[in-house]
Amino acid sequence: MTLPELGGLQFDMATIGDILQIVFADIILSGDNALVIGMAAAGLAPHHRKKAIAIGMAMAAGMRIFFAVIATYLLAIKGILLIGALSGFQSLIETLTSLPY
Numbered sequence: 001m002t003l004p005e006l007g008g009l010q011f012d013m014a015t016i017g018d019i020l021q022i023v024f025a026d027i028i029l030s031g032d033n034a035l036v037i038g039m040a041a042a043g044l045a046p047h048h049r050k051k052a053i054a055i056g057m058a059m060a061a062g063m064r065i066f067f068a069v070i071a072t073y074l075l076a077i078k079g080i081l082l083i084g085a086l087s088g089f090q091s092l093i094e095t096l097t098s099l100p101y
Helices: 013-028 031-041 046-075 080-098
Strands: none
């Protein structure tokens, strides 16, 4: 089933499912964002603290969703996982060969 185009992008149910899966995983793993935002807001005056926390949480959620959509489209590129694996393997080899033992 194909959904209408939105801003020139074609969405189908599989793509939307992939996006929602990544967004759900990001939300579950976003506990560290709350900790960092809370530490940053702790030094503010009480009347600014609530506003800073609300803006920080909204921006963090928006950025997570935006990057999840971008990741979904990047993962659809053929060979991107192979390129990432080879790059990671190269970094591993460079790290292991530079150790002083």
